[in-house]
Amino acid sequence: MxxxxxxxxxxxxxxxxxxxxxxxxxxxxxxxxxxxxxxxxDLGRPDTIVSTQVDATRTVRVQFDTNVRSMGWQFTALEHTAEVHPGAVVQAVFRVVNATGHAVTGQAIPSYAPRLAGGYFRKVECFCFQRQTLGPGETRLMPVVFVIDPALPRDVATITLSYTFFEVEGAGNGQTGA
Amino acid sequence: MSSITQPIGGHGDAAGGHEHHPSGIMRWITTTNHKDIGTMYLWFSFTMFLVGGVFALTIRSELFEPGMQILRPERFNQLITLHGLIMIFGALMPGAVGFANWMIPMQIGAPDMAFARMNNLSFWLLPPAAIMLLLGLFVPGGAPETGWTLYPPLSIQQGMGMDLTIFAIHIMGASSIMGSINIITTILNLRAPGMTMMKMPLFCWSWLITAYLLIAVMPVLAGAVTMLLTDRHFGTSFFDAAGGGDPVLFQHVFWFFGHPEVYIIILPAFGLISEVIPTFSRKPLFGYASMVYALCAIAILSFLVWAHHMFTVGLPAAGILFYMYATMLIAIPTGVKVFNWLATMWKGSITLEAPMLFALGFLFLFTTGGFTGLILAIQPVDVQFQDTYYVVAHFHYVMVAGTLFAFFAATYYWLPKWTGHMYNETLAKWHFWGSFIFFNVAFFPMHFLGLAGMPRRIPDYAQQFTNWNQVSTVGAFGFGLSQLILLYVVVMCIRGGKPAPAKPWEGATSLEWTLPSPAPYHSFPTPPVVQ
Known part of the structure; x- marks a missing residue:
């Protein structure tokens, strides 16, 4: 062998x-x-605006939902709903407070209901495009600028935009572990 | 009566004087003999088959009526996971390695496997792995409740049973890789003079391709579960969305292993069927070369279709189309094999002994399972059927009626060679008809349940599903009890029976039938010359 x-x-x-x-x-x-x-x-990139033709014939109600996942931040929307004409540029402001005694870095992830509405929800500017680092006790107001594409199907009258902040561990904020 | 633990020397065989080996338990622990190790693999496989079968019957008992009867939902999900893992990694894969160990050296005229000590190690890794897997049931939190696919985020949140499962998969993977290296080396380097690649029995070819698949994808599974482990305990975030990971990534890595795994399970069965059908048709295999090429084509395509398991995760349309068409393409080489088996039987003088009955059962039911696979490959249809009992019906048709029936066929085919006795043909036929009928009673109604929308892996169901579930449970118990006939036939065949001639099947042609029955402990110490 x-x-x-x-x-x-x-x-x-x-x-x-x-x-x-x-x-x-x-x-x-x-x-x-x-x-x-x-x-x-491409969650972290501004969307391109296809049409800014404001459709004043209908109004879409946008609801803002805010969550944090096991981190010591308080996260709320200043206005919880907005009545929006498709095509109009709208700004919504969110407030986040770091209630911990140390710097924390977080990343917000958006999601939409109904799911198909996500494709028509065009964000020009968003705090979710990059990580946010807040010092101990810091409060920050953060804007989202968006346009709802007028091509949105007419049977969608309400869109819920939900943000969840996740902690980015080991992001150089002096904190390790969960 | 002689027993298998004391084989009789071959008449006039050169190896007659070489049968010294330790007796008792040490024989089995220290053995490096391919026949001993093959026997242990097959018994291990059968034991795991019974354990996984008991889990399946417990699941079916719970599903006999809507509502919760005998299990808590968590325990139900744990049994679903363990049934899948044990049947795949405990019963089907070691079973195929058992046949490979016994038959490949004898079919190519080799004295033993290439690495005899490693062969011993690759078997003895399996029992500890199986124990670790089952231990999950007894630790706090129980075994994983994720199903055998171990998807995060659930698998990241499970208790320590998940860690036991991960380590068990590591060990079984190491065993498979060593077994595969052994098989490839044996086939490539140890063939007898004149045994060219294209003269090899198709069972050896099917295992050569399978072994390459195993070496390519078992390490990927090991990587995927290692990532799960580090996500769970060491602060990485491969799949944990909280840390920027992506659970869908796990599905890609898992199914990159998981789809070739499907062919790892079925290709050796194709090889076994390609031995049995020509023998009992008394004709050479039709289209031998095309069978080999079809095996290679299936193996290559198996790497390109994994995302058809993920049609609803949000793939881009181009990706869906690619995976859909690539999946359907596999029907072509598979069809080549099915039609070649049919052509082999065409105008043959067929007799219906138990191996041939199981081969025909395989042919009919595996093809049915293949067709439902084609239906599931159509993405718009799959969106409706995914995670329903239709999928459960589909993969049991290809795994049970496919691989398991091929194992039964091969067991009866080679029992005379292994034991030196003929088995009880009448009881073996009872085993076939029990298995065939009750298999269909158990699994055919699952098509209807799935089409009606019954989701899989759920311990309770809506009332309108009750009738077919009851039929299915009755069939499952019938199928399970039928397997006790197999156990009885095999044990009786080992203990005695009509002495088997060297070649009990007149249509058999491969090299193992030139050896006496039972096969001597050391066969082909000097290689035979193949014309």
Missing amino acids: NERANRRLLVRLALVAAAMFGFGYALVPLYYTVCDALGLR
């Missing part, structure tokens, strides 16, 4: 297995690269 040939094949196949373990991890950056290239996860 050819012991050396067997051993050589063993080493090669073991190397393939090790490389595939690495490939599993390589799928992580690959996933984000592909998503960016296809524009699938």
Whole structure:
């Protein structure tokens, strides 16, 4: 029997297995690269405004919902609802208070109800486009400037925009752990 | 009566004087013999099959009526998870490795596997892994309630049963990778003179391709569960949305493993069926070369279709179309195989012994499962059917009636070679008809339930689903009890019976039938020459 040939094949196949373990991890950056290239996860980028033709014939009620996920911030909208004509540029202001005794970095993630409304909700400016770092006890007012695309189906009369702040751990704010 | 633990020396076989091995339990712990290790793999597989089967019957008992009867919802979900993991990693995969260990060296004229000690290690990793998996039921929080796919965020929130499961998957993965390296090396380097690649029995070909798939994707699963582990305990955020991770990423990594895994489970079954059908049709396999190419095509395509498991996560339309068409493309090489098996039987002189009955059952029911797979591949349809009992019906048709029936066929086919005795043909046929009928009673109604919208992995259901669920539960118990016939037939065959000739099936042609029955402890110490 050819012991050396067997051993050589063993080493090669073991190397393939090790490389595939690495490939599993390589799928992580690959996933984000592909998503960016296809524009699938462009949460942190301003939307382009397709039409600013104000449709004054109807009004859409926009509700603002605010949440924080296990972090010591208080997060509220100054106005909880807004009556908006599609096509009009609207600003909503949110207030966030860091109630902890140390600096914390957070990232807000938006979501929409009904889900299909997300495609018509065009944000020109948003605090959710970047991480927010608040010092101990700091209060900050943060705007969102948006336009509702007039192409929004007519049967959608109410849109809920919900923001959840997540803590970004290890973001250089001097705090570690959960 | 001789038993399998003391094989009789082959008549006039050169290996007759080499049968020294420790006796008792140490024989099995220290063995490096491919036949001993194959036997242990098959018994382990059967044991896990019974354990997973008991879980399945518990699940079916709970589903006999709407409302909660015998289980708490958490326990129900844990049994769903363990049933899936145990059947896949405990029963089907080790079962296929068991057949490979027993038959590949004998079919290619090799004296043993290439790395005999590593072979011992890859088996003995399995029992501890299975124990760790089952231990999850007894720790605080219980076993994972995620289903076998272990999706985050739920898998990040589970108790320590999840950690046990992750380590069990690591160990079983290591075992599979070592087994695969062994099989590839054996097939590529240890073939007898004259046994060219394109003369190899198709079972060896199917395992060669399967072993490559395993080496390519088991490490990816190991990576995915390692990421889960570090997300749970070491502060990483691969999948934890709270830290900027993405749960959908896990689904991509998991199904990059998970879809080739489906073919890892079915390809060895294709190989086994390709041995049985020509033998009992008394004709050579139709289109041998096209069978080999079809195996390769299926293996390559299996890497390109994983996202059809994720049709509802919000893929872009172009992605949906790509995965949809690529998935349907797999029907072509699979169709080549099905039609080649049919053409092999065409005008053959067919006899219906138990192996052939199971092969025909496989052919009919696996093809049914393949068709429902094609239906699920259509994304607009899948949006409606995903996570319903239609999917459960589909994959049980390909895994149980596909792989498991092929294992039954192969068990009866080679039992005379393994034990030196003929099995009880009448009881074996009872086993077939019990399995075939009750399988359909258990799983065909699940198509109706899924079409009507019954979701899977839920312990309770709306009242209108009651009737078909009761039919299904009755079928499941019938199927489970039918497997006790198999156990009885195998045990009786080991203990005695009509002595088997070297070649009990007149249509058989491969190399293992040139050895006496039972196969001597050491076969082909000097390689045979293949014409």
